[in-house]
Amino acid sequence: MNTLWSDAFKTLSKNKPALLSLFFIIFIILVALFANLLAPYGYEIQNPSQRLMFPNRTFWMGTDILGRDLLSRVIYGSRMSISVGLIVAICSLIVGTLYGSLSGYVGGKIDNLLMRIVDILYTFPSLLLIILIRVIFGQGLFGIFLALTIVGWVDVSRIVRGQVLQLKEMAFIEAARAVGVKNRFIIFKHILPNILGPIIVTLTFEIPAAILSESFLSFIGLGLQPPFSSWGSLANDGFQAFKSFPHLIIFPGFSIFLTVLAFNLLGDGLRDALDPKLKNA
Amino acid sequence: MPWIQNLKTHERTQPMKKIYGIILALIILVIAWNFFGPKKFHSHPEKEFRFVIASEPPTLDWSLATDNVSADILFNLMEGLIQFDSDLNVKPALAERWDISSDGKRYTFHLRSDALWTDGKPILASHFVDGWERLLNPKTASDYAYFLFDVKNAKEYNAGKLTDFDTVGIHAQDDHTLVVDLWHPASYFLKIPFFWVTFPIRKDIIEQFKDAWTDPKNIVTCGPFRLKEWKHDYSVTLEANPSYYGEKPKISTATAYIINEDSTALSLYDTNKVDLIRRIPPLLISHYKNLADYKNSPFLRGYYYGMNVKKKPFTDSRIRKAFSLAIDRSQLSTILQGNQIPTSSWIPKGMFGYDETIGLKFDKEKAQLLLAQAGYPKGEHFPSIKMVYDTRDDNKIIAEFLQSQWKEHLNVTVSIDNQEWKVHLKMLETNPPELWRLGWGADFPDPDNFMNLFTSYSGNNHTQWKNKEYDQLIEEAAKELDSQKRLTLYQKAQHLLTEEDVPIIPLFIDSQNVLLKSYVKGYTLNPMSNNILKNISISKND
Numbered sequence: 001m002n003t004l005w006s007d008a009f010k011t012l013s014k015n016k017p018a019l020l021s022l023f024f025i026i027f028i029i030l031v032a033l034f035a036n037l038l039a040p041y042g043y044e045i046q047n048p049s050q051r052l053m054f055p056n057r058t059f060w061m062g063t064d065i066l067g068r069d070l071l072s073r074v075i076y077g078s079r080m081s082i083s084v085g086l087i088v089a090i091c092s093l094i095v096g097t098l099y100g101s102l103s104g105y106v107g108g109k110i111d112n113l114l115m116r117i118v119d120i121l122y123t124f125p126s127l128l129l130i131i132l133i134r135v136i137f138g139q140g141l142f143g144i145f146l147a148l149t150i151v152g153w154v155d156v157s158r159i160v161r162g163q164v165l166q167l168k169e170m171a172f173i174e175a176a177r178a179v180g181v182k183n184r185f186i187i188f189k190h191i192l193p194n195i196l197g198p199i200i201v202t203l204t205f206e207i208p209a210a211i212l213s214e215s216f217l218s219f220i221g222l223g224l225q226p227p228f229s230s231w232g233s234l235a236n237d238g239f240q241a242f243k244s245f246p247h248l249i250i251f252p253g254f255s256i257f258l259t260v261l262a263f264n265l266l267g268d269g270l271r272d273a274l275d276p277k278l279k280n281a
Numbered sequence: 282m283p284w285i286q287n288l289k290t291h292e293r294t295q296p297m298k299k300i301y302g303i304i305l306a307l308i309i310l311v312i313a314w315n316f317f318g319p320k321k322f323h324s325h326p327e328k329e330f331r332f333v334i335a336s337e338p339p340t341l342d343w344s345l346a347t348d349n350v351s352a353d354i355l356f357n358l359m360e361g362l363i364q365f366d367s368d369l370n371v372k373p374a375l376a377e378r379w380d381i382s383s384d385g386k387r388y389t390f391h392l393r394s395d396a397l398w399t400d401g402k403p404i405l406a407s408h409f410v411d412g413w414e415r416l417l418n419p420k421t422a423s424d425y426a427y428f429l430f431d432v433k434n435a436k437e438y439n440a441g442k443l444t445d446f447d448t449v450g451i452h453a454q455d456d457h458t459l460v461v462d463l464w465h466p467a468s469y470f471l472k473i474p475f476f477w478v479t480f481p482i483r484k485d486i487i488e489q490f491k492d493a494w495t496d497p498k499n500i501v502t503c504g505p506f507r508l509k510e511w512k513h514d515y516s517v518t519l520e521a522n523p524s525y526y527g528e529k530p531k532i533s534t535a536t537a538y539i540i541n542e543d544s545t546a547l548s549l550y551d552t553n554k555v556d557l558i559r560r561i562p563p564l565l566i567s568h569y570k571n572l573a574d575y576k577n578s579p580f581l582r583g584y585y586y587g588m589n590v591k592k593k594p595f596t597d598s599r600i601r602k603a604f605s606l607a608i609d610r611s612q613l614s615t616i617l618q619g620n621q622i623p624t625s626s627w628i629p630k631g632m633f634g635y636d637e638t639i640g641l642k643f644d645k646e647k648a649q650l651l652l653a654q655a656g657y658p659k660g661e662h663f664p665s666i667k668m669v670y671d672t673r674d675d676n677k678i679i680a681e682f683l684q685s686q687w688k689e690h691l692n693v694t695v696s697i698d699n700q701e702w703k704v705h706l707k708m709l710e711t712n713p714p715e716l717w718r719l720g721w722g723a724d725f726p727d728p729d730n731f732m733n734l735f736t737s738y739s740g741n742n743h744t745q746w747k748n749k750e751y752d753q754l755i756e757e758a759a760k761e762l763d764s765q766k767r768l769t770l771y772q773k774a775q776h777l778l779t780e781e782d783v784p785i786i787p788l789f790i791d792s793q794n795v796l797l798k799s800y801v802k803g804y805t806l807n808p809m810s811n812n813i814l815k816n817i818s819i820s821k822n823d
């Protein structure tokens with residue numbers, strides 16, 4: 001085990017874009033964690049007499065129509081965007097992993113049934129599903145988590161099932177079964193640790209997907225309600241006036257862009273590092 | 282044999298490359314044509330006027346229409362007994378003159394004899410009687426029936442207590458004379474027959490075509506324009522009516538495009554696809570303010586937040602007062618930038634009875650004190666409440682402003698929700714939330730139209746607030762002919778509405794912010810924002 005992870009880290013550290021992305025992600029997470037210390041002003045403090053200012057010394061990213069400091073809003077927005085990304089990705093990962101490994105390991109009719117359910121969820125237009133859930137569970141943060149998780153876990157379950165199917169035919173699993181090891185023990189102690197690599201890679205792709213989905217939802221007005229704001233809702237606020245006040249969309253837009261790009265580059269790097277087939281290629 | 286494969290791919294890519302090249306060249310040509318090609322490409326027929334309406338008109342049946350969008354079309358298809366000039370003075374329209382009896386209770390309208398319907402038949406007094414009967418008929422269930430309740434027995438007929446319309450005070454004395462009897466003198470009654478629900482109707486047409494009578498091929502109208510085409514959810518086209526009695530319009534057609542996004546409408550205006558838009562999002566107004574096309578003018582329209590006085594915590598008038606007191610309304614004009622006038626009273630500026638001294642002015646200490654007296658010192662343990670607005674850019678900004686004002690001054694957290702206009706109206710009728718947004722524009726320029734809104738019997742009062750004293754003041758003021766006494770009555774009523782019982786939080790008096798192409802002449806912005814197109818002309822000299 002040790003050699004696998006240290007090998008992976010070596011490969012990763014040679015991949016400069018992925019390493020840079022890793023540092024960037026750590027930076028963004030720190031910003032989100034310490035938003036209240038870093039933001040020069042409160043995110044909801046309004047001062048109409050200083051409305052719609054361009055970036056200057058006092059307001060590094062300018063101000064919006066109600067005179068709120070955009071830098072503070074982007075910093076606090078990172079909190080929303082990152083936490084939505086992380087929580088949704090982890091939730092979908094847990095649900096998807098359990099579901100996928102159960103389906104793959106048990107096999108037979110149950111596998112067939114479970115996978116058809118996944119197929120149905122897959123064919124259902126995800127935007128429609130999200131809107132439906134938002135209507136039922138209201139416009140709060142919980143509704144967003146739930147909606148994005150319900151859409152997100154499906155991918156994970158398919159990947160995990162495929163991995164489990166491959167693994168369970170292997171000799172060491174059969175050996176474990178032959179000695180009479182309990183199924184639960186086999187799944188948690190033998191199968192899951194062996195597919196941890198692909199799971200982590202999936203996680204790094206699920207996080208940016210969730211961030212993007214949340215931004216998209218906020219952009220079309222289905223996301224967070226004021227005074228909370230994520231990068232998506234900030235971009236939505238500034239979208240109309242991109243000709244006269246471009247700073248209102250550029251800063252939140254670039255925040256989304258850079259973060260999603262970083263997660264994707266890191267995910268690529270991790271896949272290269274953790275996939276045994278690509279080793280020494 | 283790698284070289285064979287290479288050869289094959291080579292053969293394949295060559296013609297593909299050519300096709301890509303041709304496509305690319307075509308794209309570049311098209312783009313270049315758009316930029317540098319002759320400008321006539323974008324021009325439109327000289328006599329066509331194009332404007333924007335915010336939604337599909339819910340109906341063109343003027344007895345049933347209740348909204349601004351339908352009105353934008355109806356005021357061009359039809360005319361009433363009277364019309365207003367740009368300063369809101371009463372001018373003759375279908376009635377060429379009128380007499381009012383000395384006791385103020387009998388109105389006799391003498392109709393023009395030369396006015397014709399679009400099917401060539403003359404307009405008779407009986408068409409007005411038919412129209413008013415239809416409006417009052419309980420089967421029609423028109424929201425605006427109460428407009429005629431000053432007429433003798435009209436309320437009783439509408440309630441179904443009387444079934445014989447002859448007992449109602451509306452009669453056709455002869456083909457061209459309409460006589461109206463009122464219960465009591467009403468100083469504003471002459472302004473009512475401007476409103477679309479009082480237009481004459483053709484009963485024969487409605488009976489013949491039933492619900493389809495407003496289709497372009499069936500509808501019969503008498504205004505300066507007639508309905509040419511109605512592409513649902515896309516556009517409504519009007520054309521000049523050759524049988525109109527007055528001066529014929531100088532434009533041949535007017536097309537209303539149905540566009541519900543303000544920013545979309547703006548970009549159509551920027552690209553010369555429309556000639557007039559009548560709302561500019563607050564974020565963009567400073568950009569357009571310096572253009573010669575920009576017009577700003579006063580508007581008889583109040584913007585307010587209502588409270589549901591049946592829902593906790595707004596059952597307590599101290600809390601209602603605290604919420605109204607805690608808003609620094611002067612900041613609204615800075616935020617909105619369109620010459621909106623912050624107000625704490627209800628009758629708008631420009632209307633008889635406007636009094637800016639009335640209402641609860643910003644007073645943080647008093648607001649906090651009242652909130653503490655009501656049991657929530659420093660906003661502690663205040664229940665979670667919701668404010669709801671109809672989805673629109675300016676509404677969102679104002680809601681965020683109010684949210685932060687209440688947070689900052691009362692330490693109270695209000696959550697925000699928004700919904701589509703139709704859903705919003707439906708919710709207000711069935712189950713209004715604690716706090717909700719609405720506006721009210723003048724249907725006719727008299728304070729009765731504004732103050733009547735919050736009487737216990739008004740169908741548009743969603744606050745659940747019922748106050749007998751208020752009802753009485755409004756009824757008395759309606760009858761009062763002495764303007765000084767009338768003013769005192771309205772002042773008392775406004776005190777009650779905005780200082781003592783406070784079921785509403787008035788915020789500002791709206792203004793008209795319009796972009797109109799410079800080649801359009803003769804479009805007047807009257808304070809009721811009536812979209813009257815009969816006088817406009819288009820002259821392009823470039």
